[in-house]
Amino acid sequence: MTTAAVGAPGSPRRYLHSLWLLSSRDLRVRYATSALGYLWSVLDPLVMSLIYWFVFTQVFQRTVGHEPYIVFLITALLPWVWFNAAVSDFTRAFNKDARLVRSTSIPRSIWVNRIVLSKGIEFLLSIPVLIAFAIIAGAPVGWGLLWFPVAVLLQVALLVGLGLLVAPLCVLYTDLERTTKLILRALFYASPIIYSVGDLPGIFRELAAFNPLSGIFTLYRMGFFPEVWDTFSVVMGAVMSIAFLVLGILVFGRLERPVLKEL
Secondary structure: OOHHHHOOOOOHHHHHHHHHHHHHHHHHHHHOOOOOHHHHHHHHHHHHHHHHHHHHHHHOOOOOOOOOHHHHHHHHHHHHHHHHHHHHHHOOOOOOOHHHHHHOOOOOOHHHHHHHHHHHHHHHHOHHHHHHHHHHHOOOOOHHHHHHHHHHHHHHHHHHHHHHHHHHHHHHOOOHHHHHHHHHHHHHHHOOOOOOHHHOOOHHHHHHOOOHHHHHHHHHHOOOOHHHOOHHHHHHHHHHHHHHHHHHHHHHHHHHHHHHHHO
C-alpha cells in the first residue's frame, strides 16, 4: 500500500490507519491459536453472569437489581469486561512492545488507543449475548436504548484518559501494575454491576456517583430498565469521563519523554 493511500506521515489518516493495523493485529494474535476464537470474547461475561444469577436467585434471597435479573447483570458485565481487560492491558502497554514504541515515529498514544479499540471490538462482538438473553427472558425494550451509543462514547473517553495515565506511570513505577489489579478487584464491587445505584442506602448513593462507571452502566441499562435512571450519577459519569480524558492528555504529554528514556 502506498504512502499516499494511507496519508502523509503525522496525518490523522495515517494515525487511524496505524491504529487499525495494530488493533487488528492484537485480535489476530489473540485468536490465531484458539479453537473457539470469537466465543472467548463472550464466554467470560456469560459465565460470570450465570454464576451471579445462580447465587442471587437460587442461593440467596436477592433484594437488589431488577427483573429479568440475568439481563440486568449482562448489561453491566459486558462493558465491565471491556473496562477491566483494557485497564489491565494498559499496565503493559509500553513494556510489551518497548522496541516498537522507541523506534516508531507515530504518536505514542496509539499504544493506548489500540487497546481501547481492540477490546472495544470484542465488546461489540459480545452484544449478541445480551440480545439473545433479552429475547429469551422477555425483557421489554424501550426508547432508552438510544442511550447505549452515548454510554459507549463515554466509556471510550474514560478508557483513553485512564490509559494515558496508567500506561506511562506503570513504566516509571513498576509497583503500579499490581496496585492496578487490586484496585480493579475492589472497583468491581464498588460499581453498580450486581446492583443499581438506586439500591444503595443513604450517602452511599451520592458517593457512588463519583465512580464514572455508575453513570455509564446506568446508560447501558436504560434500554431495558428505565427505572434505574439517576440524573446525578449520569451527569457525574459524563463529567468525570471527560475530566479523565483531559487529565490523561495533559499528563501523557509531560511523561512521554521520561517514559522513552526508561524504556
